[in-house]
Amino acid sequence: MCPLNLQNLLRLITCKISRGGSEGIVARSENSEKVVVRGRAVVVKKKVLDLKDFRASVIDRVYEFLGRGVSVPARQFSQCRFSPTLAGELSYDVTFEWEEHVGVPGALIVNNSHHSEFFLKTITLEDVPGAGRVHFVCNSWVYPTRRYKYKRVFFSNQTYLPCNTPEPLRIYREEELANLRGNGSEELKEWDRVYDYAYYNNLGDPDKGPEYARPVLGGSSTYPYPRRIRTGRRATKADPKTEKRLPLLSLNFYVPRDERFGSLKMSDFLASALKSLAQVLVPELKALFDKTPNEFDSFQDVFDLYEGGIELPTGLMSKIKDAIPVEIVKELLRSDGEQLLKLPLPQVIKDHHDTLMPYLNRINRTTTKTYATRTLLFSREDGTLKPLAIELSLPHPQGEKRGVTSKVFTPAENGVEGSVWQLAKAYAAVSDSGSHQLISHWLNTHAVIEPFTIATNRQLSVLHPIYKLLQPHFKDTININSLARQILINAGGILERTVFPSKYAMELSSFIYKEWIFTDQALPVDLINRGVAVPDSSKPHGLRLLIEDYPYAVDGLEIWSAIQTWVHEYCSFYYSNDEMVKNDTELQSWWTELREVGHGDKKDDPWWPKMQTLEELTQTCTTIIWVASALHAAVNFGQYPYAGFLPNRPTISRRFMPEPGTPEYAELESNPDKAYLKTITSQLPTLLGITLIEILSRHSSDEIYLGQRETPEWTSDLEALEAFERFSEKLVEIETKILEMNENIMLRNRTGPVNVPYTLLYPSTSDYSKVGGLTGHQGGFKVRRWEFESDCLFQNVKARGQSEISTNGDVELGTRHRESPFESRLKRITPDCQFEPSFCSENNGFNSKLEMNTMGLRGCYTVVRSYQGWTVVFSGLCSAIRGA
Structure with a gap:
């Protein structure tokens, strides 16, 4: 349904309303020098889930910047039409009178005269004289005009180097970049579009207490760091160098408006967070009645976390159980190195020794008790790796100038020696998991990329070819990093509670950034x-x-x-x-700013x-x-499948290796499982860690x-x-x-x-089903809700009633594939056959073409509406199984 105020708005701008007409037709008017150009504007309502909430206006005026830069007002708008292609889209037919001699439209200005913002997705003009189809990719929130001190300009999808830009466009190109840079002084608001730099001075909260103070990262040789997006928030009372923090669960931190998660991304994130929160709360409530709260009493306590709702990749839990003998966690950390989150680096030595040693004394003064580790690996003829020795080192008790004290442990299978070897591997895994999360993941792929994102938006126009090349790869970077600073890597945040460096985690990443x-x-x-x-x-x-x-x-x-x-x-x-590279002014400014400011x-x-x-x-x-x-x-994206079982991938160690003659060593002899669990990550950090990597892996x-x-x-x-x-x-x-x-x-x-x-x-x-990708092609079932059947790109699908469609990821078949929960029945299905299943009418289902091959099973599911809400029914798979 159209916004009720649209006609009144158009009367304010003296536009007539078109009640009909065909798309894309150029009609000659009485004045032979003019043509009527028709187009389409696609917008998205403010709240996708609430049609009635959309009350924003659309386009006032289109400006033509080529030739003599003549402005051409919009003459007619048709009634809006709800688009069946994507949820929440509204499509408007728009008509312009156009003089042929003014040239081709290169940009447009959008004024929003209403009090609400709207998301302008695209504008397309059809049959423009001398150009044909002219397309504007906007993808931007447009706030009411009073929120801006400048005009909102959108450029067509034409690409220009700065030196080739037509003069009228060049002016607006430069003005738009200046607007995106801002003035560097004001506190930035929701509607702002400013990209600017700041130090990491927003992780600590000294107003909360001295234990929550953290050093400023960036701007010094002691704590170098990449820059983040500036918010302009005022300083804390306790420390003028530290930016005041928002309440922990607030999502109202500033990011440039078009960098915020889209509605689908945000709903996915909130749903995952709620699901994960429930998984944390339920075991914690049970722990109230446990004799040893915050401790795992046995490995069954660990298994209960997953069997009670936390799902590992299909079939993996049974394989983990089968691999763990009763007497000790014999295969918990496999001797061939397969337990590591990423494939073990096929080097002679896996070294976290020199990285950790400078911080180890401080880290070990917290509740963490850990080592700097080196692992010696043997490369076998078949290409697999076998650990030969693990070195655990601590700073010398008489001072770091005296060097280190080290012990070397070698593989053993039985008795207390086997238990000691398991602990040695756990300490190595603790070092590796912390290094992975802090360095390999956060620093090397998140923090270092944020300055590139900022510089690209500040120095490269959307008309620039390098902007068009790089921009898609920066999607959500600023929002994700800002969210991390708000709840993950902040003082007392989830990361400090779940990895071994504790309060020194971000300092340690700064130390690594030096290299x-x-x-x-x-x-x-x-x-x-x-x-x-x-x-x-x-x-x-x-x-x-x-x-x-x-x-x-x-x-x-x-x-x-x-x-x-x-x-x-x-x-x-x-x-x-x-020479063209050297003389590209925007490119050179981008690279200079990136080096001199961003990094x-x-x-x-x-x-x-x-x-x-x-x-x-x-x-x-x-x-x-x-x-x-x-x-x-x-x-x-492999963190949860490879590291979701925390005893297999501990992130914290709470006790040092027990020495012979101590009570801890006696416990290791008599109850190795208990000793192991009391050494690695405790219950609450385990739950938080599982929750974190599950969300990150989605x-x-x-x-x-x-x-x-x-x-x-x-x-x-x-x-x-x-x-x-x-x-x-x-x-x-x-x-x-x-x-x-x-x-x-x-x-x-x-x-x-x-x-x-x-x-x-x-x-x-x-x-294009959006359930896999280079970002980790995962197996198992994933259900995606679609608003319209046309969203499902699977062929030969017909939906009826309340059905919603989803395409799933691969379900691997055969003895050398991952096996689904329906393994026994799936094995009876010939891998290369095809099914045309029919569905029971009571399910309000739909007919689908279900294809199977050696790579897996793909199908479509139905979601049935009942009085209890939405119920997922795996109709396609179940029907195929019933027919097997």
Whole structure:
């Protein structure tokens, strides 16, 4: 239904209302020099779940900036129509009188004269004289005019380097960038669109007490750090250098309005948070009646967390149980290293020794008791790794100048020696999990990318080709990082309570950032630096892997090469020589600001590319895209499947290794399970840790994956579109390669002992169901609610009644696949057959084409409305099973 105030609004701007007419028709008016151009504006209501809440106005005026810059007012609006394509979209037909000689529209100005904001998605003009179809990708919230000190300008999908920009457009291009930079002084509000920098001075809360004070990260040689988005909030009373914090559960922190989560992303996040909160509360309530609260009494207590509602990947729990003998956690931390969150780095030594040693005394003065660790691994002929020894080190009790004290532990199977070896592996896993979460994940893929996001929006116009190349890879970065600063990495936040560095966690990440080098983030350089590859021009990608069956490296190099080719083809289209790179004023300002401000604490480091050649530009953009997409996928989306069982991946150690002759050593002899559980993460931090990695490992419903774009009209340049299509096709080829390698039983590291295929770098470019992707192609069932049947891209689907449609991820079949809960029945189905199941009428179901192949089962489900609410009925799968 249309907003009731639309006609009154249009009367205010003296526009007539069109009650009919065909789309895309150019009609000659009585004045032969004018044509009537018709178009379509697509907006989204303020609250997607409430149609009646949308009361925002649409477009007042379109401005033409080419030629003489003549403004052309909108002459007619038709009644709005509810679009069946996406939830909450409203489509308006709009008509303009156009004089042919004024040229092609290059930008438009939108004024919102009402009191409510609206989200302007696209504007499309059809059959514009001399141009044909002109498309504007807006994707922006437009607030009432009183909220802005400038005009809201939107540019068409044309691409221009600064030197090629038509003069009327150039003025608005520069003004828009100035508006996005802001004045650097005001506290920023919800409707602001300012991108600016600040130190990490908002993690502590000294007004709450001295124990909540934290050092400012960034702006000093002691605590260097990448910059974050500025909010402009006032300082705390206790410390003028610390920014005042919002209430813990407040989501009203400032981010530029268009950087906030979309409605689907936010609903997904809140739903996941509520689900996870319930999982924390229920066991904690039970603990009130436990004789040993906040402690696991047995491994059954640990299993109860998952069997009571926390779901690990299908079939994994039974395999974990089968792998744990009664007498001790013999396979809990497998001797072949498969327990580690990411595949063990195939090096001779896995070293967290020098990283932790400077902080170890301070960390161990908290409730944490941990070691700096080194692990010696043996590379076997089949490419798998076997631990040979683990070194546990502490600072010398007579002072750090005296060095360290170390003990070395070697594998043992039985008796107390076997229990000691299990604890040694647990201490190594604690070091590795903390390093992973703080460094590999947060620092190397979140914190370091935020300055790139800020600089790109401040210095590169939306008309700039590099903006169009990079911007999709920064989606949600600022919002996610701001959310992390609010509830995860703040003083007393979840991270400090769930990883071993405790209150020193962020300080430790600052210490590691001192050694961060941008150019080392390129995958080939990283593999060489870590000693797992050597340069070899005769090999694909110019590298020879020292362990050939290293899935992260094998898949990663394929992805890296595809990105590099795409970026080179794209950049070469706009920059035909190095001089064009040097003379691009926006590009040079972007790179200068990024080095000197965004990563200002490292501005004098000699390794920064000079950005003087096409090769430097290509390599830089390839690295940025790799870090923001593939690297992040590899370190984030596998956390729950690989580390969701916390005894298998402890994050905190609470006691040192027991010494012979002590009560703790006697307990290790008599009750090794109890001793192990009293050493690793306790109950509440375990629950918080599980909750955190479960939320982090989830995909949102509005993900855009590598090789996909939100709109096919993201640029008007055919050459760029064709290069992107080649990139997408290459990623689909890589999908096939990965699946084939995961089927190869000779590649033992592809699946590991528990038969979990390595799919974290599976692109899923071919899958538009939004349930997988390069960000971690997960198995098992995932239900997505669709508002309209047309949203389901699965073919031959017909929905009726209250049915809603979802496409699911892969359910793996066969002895070398993950097995679903319906394993026994699925095994009876021929892998390559097809089903045309019919559904019971009482389910209000729909007919679907259910395809099965060796890669898995895909289908559609129905969601049935009942008096109890929405009930998920896996009709497609159940019908197939009943017919088996």
